[in-house]
Amino acid sequence: MSDDQVISEDNLARARDLQAAIEAGDEKGAKEIIDDLTDIRENTLYQEVGKLTRELHDAISAFGMDDRIADITEHDIPDARQRLNFVITKTADAADRTLTAVEESIPICENMETQAAEILESWRQFTKREMDAEGFRKLSKEIDGFLLTQSDGFSTLKGHLNDVLMAQDFQDLTGQIITRVINLVAEVEANLVNLIKIAGLPEHNPEAEKKSGEKLEGPVVPGVDSGDTVSGQDEVDDLLSSLGF
């Protein structure tokens, strides 16, 4: 890059010569110096254009030869998109199945709770000998009915728990898919870094980094720095109380 350096001893000397020639009224001498300067400028420019052309040519050939990149764009990225959509479907489905099982289990539990509380009440009366024969007949009928519904209830509950268990089968599949996508992203990143190097662009763009800070960040992921964030409900509460909440 020293060729196109404007600030140099040589250029300083030329400038002084040019000034001297103009002051001395030396038209021809001044013209020669200006021509000299123009030549230098043009030579540097041709050299730079030549160098750029060669680099561009190399880059294009290197890119064209790398079938892997074409393969990534044509096949792997759409494939990854499809796989990630599958992850969303799978996890949503698992959450739905789990929630349904829980929602259907809660009334069964509540029912058992109520019935047990009623029978306990009667049973206490019985143990305190405050119950007549009629009351006892009623109680034994209640206990009979309770045990029967218990048995049904428990088998339904067991079924729901089994549903919850089976709904977790997504983890294995989604884990494998996400690992594959992470590997693909790493490969694309490596290729992009190469491309940036070939193109001679700076790898850091502070403007772009600044812009990304303006949108919503989403969930904080441990180990990934996402700026000035809180690390849990306690810190949210502290922050809000510092604001007078």
Add this chain to the structure above:
Amino acid sequence: MDKNIKILIVDDFSTMRRIIKNLLRDLGFTNTEEADDGTTALPMLQNGSFDLLVTDWNMPGMQGIDLLKHVRADENLSSLPVLMVTAEQKKEQIVEAAQAGVNGYIVKPFTAQTLKEKLDKIFERLEA
């Protein structure tokens, strides 16, 4: 506290709506309705005499923060208590929500206990 109050739950993910709905039911609040973003929630609020709004932040259509601002700007809704339940944990966002007039801010993932505490706090202030 009146357990019959009408609550609107706004989140774009149906699973999160169901979780919040179940947690609220467990706390005794059974009068709940759901919306999947601010655009659907706002007319429901305007027509529906709700007593509490529980909303996510990041949603397609109208986001939670904009829904909050619309609620505060609407003279019929301006005093409606709003509880934000969101994954957004940036300090400047929490401050923004506070400035927009949020009554409570819960970060995901959260527990049933946290939801109860924040609701208690909101109603405590309303009754005070």
